[in-house]
Amino acid sequence: MDQNLQIVALAGGVGGAKLADGLARVLPSEQLKIIVNTGDDFEYCGLYICPDIDTMVYTLAGIANPTTGWGRADESWRVHEERIRLGSEAWFRLGDLDLAWHLERTRRKHSGESLEAITTWQTRAFGVKPGVLPMCNEPVQTKVITRGQKILDFQEYFVRLQCEPEVSGFVFHNAETAKPLLAAIEAIRAADLIVICPSNPWVSIGPILAIPGYKEALTGKTIAAVSPIVSGKTIKGPAAKMYQEMGITPSAEAVANTYHELISHFIIDTEDAACANRIKSRWGIMTVDTNTIMRSASDRETLARFVISFALGINR
Amino acid sequence: MDQNLQIVALAGGVGGAKLADGLARVLPSEQLKIIVNTGDDFEYCGLYICPDIDTMVYTLAGIANPTTGWGRADESWRVHEERIRLGSEAWFRLGDLDLAWHLERTRRKHSGESLEAITTWQTRAFGVKPGVLPMCNEPVQTKVITRGQKILDFQEYFVRLQCEPEVSGFVFHNAETAKPLLAAIEAIRAADLIVICPSNPWVSIGPILAIPGYKEALTGKTIAAVSPIVSGKTIKGPAAKMYQEMGITPSAEAVANTYHELISHFIIDTEDAACANRIKSRWGIMTVDTNTIMRSASDRETLARFVISFALGINR
Numbered sequence: 001m002d003q004n005l006q007i008v009a010l011a012g013g014v015g016g017a018k019l020a021d022g023l024a025r026v027l028p029s030e031q032l033k034i035i036v037n038t039g040d041d042f043e044y045c046g047l048y049i050c051p052d053i054d055t056m057v058y059t060l061a062g063i064a065n066p067t068t069g070w071g072r073a074d075e076s077w078r079v080h081e082e083r084i085r086l087g088s089e090a091w092f093r094l095g096d097l098d099l100a101w102h103l104e105r106t107r108r109k110h111s112g113e114s115l116e117a118i119t120t121w122q123t124r125a126f127g128v129k130p131g132v133l134p135m136c137n138e139p140v141q142t143k144v145i146t147r148g149q150k151i152l153d154f155q156e157y158f159v160r161l162q163c164e165p166e167v168s169g170f171v172f173h174n175a176e177t178a179k180p181l182l183a184a185i186e187a188i189r190a191a192d193l194i195v196i197c198p199s200n201p202w203v204s205i206g207p208i209l210a211i212p213g214y215k216e217a218l219t220g221k222t223i224a225a226v227s228p229i230v231s232g233k234t235i236k237g238p239a240a241k242m243y244q245e246m247g248i249t250p251s252a253e254a255v256a257n258t259y260h261e262l263i264s265h266f267i268i269d270t271e272d273a274a275c276a277n278r279i280k281s282r283w284g285i286m287t288v289d290t291n292t293i294m295r296s297a298s299d300r301e302t303l304a305r306f307v308i309s310f311a312l313g314i315n316r
Numbered sequence: 317m318d319q320n321l322q323i324v325a326l327a328g329g330v331g332g333a334k335l336a337d338g339l340a341r342v343l344p345s346e347q348l349k350i351i352v353n354t355g356d357d358f359e360y361c362g363l364y365i366c367p368d369i370d371t372m373v374y375t376l377a378g379i380a381n382p383t384t385g386w387g388r389a390d391e392s393w394r395v396h397e398e399r400i401r402l403g404s405e406a407w408f409r410l411g412d413l414d415l416a417w418h419l420e421r422t423r424r425k426h427s428g429e430s431l432e433a434i435t436t437w438q439t440r441a442f443g444v445k446p447g448v449l450p451m452c453n454e455p456v457q458t459k460v461i462t463r464g465q466k467i468l469d470f471q472e473y474f475v476r477l478q479c480e481p482e483v484s485g486f487v488f489h490n491a492e493t494a495k496p497l498l499a500a501i502e503a504i505r506a507a508d509l510i511v512i513c514p515s516n517p518w519v520s521i522g523p524i525l526a527i528p529g530y531k532e533a534l535t536g537k538t539i540a541a542v543s544p545i546v547s548g549k550t551i552k553g554p555a556a557k558m559y560q561e562m563g564i565t566p567s568a569e570a571v572a573n574t575y576h577e578l579i580s581h582f583i584i585d586t587e588d589a590a591c592a593n594r595i596k597s598r599w600g601i602m603t604v605d606t607n608t609i610m611r612s613a614s615d616r617e618t619l620a621r622f623v624i625s626f627a628l629g630i631n632r
Contacts, residue, residue: 082412
């Protein structure tokens with residue numbers, strides 16, 4: 001790839017981390033910055049937990065758990081099993097290896113370090129080269145509004161209730177007063193291409209865009225999104241279910257409708273090839289289909305190359 | 317033992333927990349209440365840790381680590397080893413099983429439960445029958461003043477610096493505004509005998525007595541202390557070193573001098589038998605010698621029976 005190419009990825013959890021890993025495999029580390037959702041962050045048993053940042057770092061470090069989609073590979077559950085034995089409330093499972101990092105992040109947080117500084121330390125400790133940037137240093141909390149107007153903490157909805165409640169909307173607490181990282185804004189300004197990874201548009205990309213400054217910085221940039229919805233379903237996570245419950249038929253087209261003001265390029269799965277022209281003619285977004293399902297490291301790399309080539313018109 | 321006998325023990329960590337365990341072995345659980353020092357409590361990596369309460373509960377549950385004197389038997393170190401591998405600051409070792417309980421205590425603390433309620437839950441979870449009462453619900457912090465007038469947090473002094481610095485005094489932050497547990501005061505009022513376990517007079521028993529209300533409730537009671545100093549040394553912990561550094565020759569006699577306003581009975585080791593008469597004639601404290609070193613469960617039980625018999629004049 002072009003030596004001077006600067007790419008910024010916006011991502012949430014599993015799907016986003018896979019494409020970010022693909023980008024990290026095809027780009028020198030100094031050419032890639034990844035801005036990660038922190039709306040899912042929460043405090044649990046006193047520990048400060050950043051699920052999306054951890055999924056990102058573990059994925060880039062090659063130690064993510066391939067089965068669960070969260071946590072680490074070769075994990076053990078000695079602490080968790082004892083929590084259960086004691087009769088603790090343990091709906092959020094904490095693996096032993098995962099816990100080691102939660103402890104250190106929390107220690108640093110309590111000693112006054114910013115999430116940005118902590119995340120930089122984290123990437124080094126885990127041997128991750130590209131810059132991983134939390135969307136902001138302030139705590140922003142994604143809340144899920146249910147049909148019955150109950151407001152749930154995201155992890156309560158996502159993990160404890162297994163995405164069971166019907167959603168009617170979302171709020172991103174404190175997003176309006178949070179500030180985007182200066183490093184993130186500078187990376188966006190310097191970027192030749194912004195990649196919106198196949199993450200949940202509502203609760204992974206939504207919180208990032210809700211912070212004043214990101215949308216403005218993104219205006220006029222070349223922005224390529226990869227649809228997280230394939231054949232009306234999501235590979236992982238509740239995005240399709242959320243579209244449905246908000247009264248929108250889940251589809252790649254629905255994702256295009258969500259992002260249309262923002263993106264210049266859209267990558268959909270070959271399964272959805274039929275809607276490419278409709279998206280193009282409706283919003284003027286350059287749309288193309290390819291295999292977007294990343295089963296292997298090689299799939300991640302192939303999709304990353306495809307996105308860059310398509311969005312920047314580079315043929316290789 | 318007498319069915320109506322009510323005994324209250326005051327204790328800190330290891331030595332205190334051993335005698336409390338002896339008392340628990342010879343008394344029906346409803347006849348024993350143990351008031352435990354919480355001046356060592358601290359927050360570490362976001363976790364709320366109560367070293368003395370945990371040592372007490374683990375000892376009474378028969379799962380204390382017999383080698384280290386802290387933490388649990390059959391402990392594993394998967395989390396700790398990963399902390400080290402990541403390069404975390406990990407001077408306070410957290411065992412996997414131990415961590416499970418720290419997480420649940422912290423969760424309950426954050427959800428607003430009092431330390432008293434949490435400790436009651438803890439004793440049930442660990443199958444401990446006698447009442448274990450934290451000295452207070454409010455956070456009181458034992459601070460060690462060093463020769464150079466540096467003020468150290470207790471765990472910093474005790475664990476991180478391995479009791480290395482020379483001490484010149486102690487402060488118990490917030491002790492003056494803390495309130496003794498009502499259950500503790502009621503237990504003292506109803507008690508036929510108060511046992512001051514062989515814990516550190518300065519930093520285990522000292523913080524309890526520093527809370528307004530305990531000394532008043534103890535006035536006029538039959539109070540028996542067991543010397544934590546044998547032949548000028550402590551079995552475990554820095555009590556003797558502290559006496560030395562404060563300009564007092566460490567001895568059973570020095571412990572009697574510390575407690576003389578409070579206690580009616582004093583139990584010293586046979587090694588120190590020679591000073592029994594001096595203590596008796598100087599302070600009028602009934603003093604007797606016996607083997608106070610508890611190597612086995614049976615030693616704990618024997619000492620517990622001895623203390624009760626001696627202090628209450630019961631012969632059995």
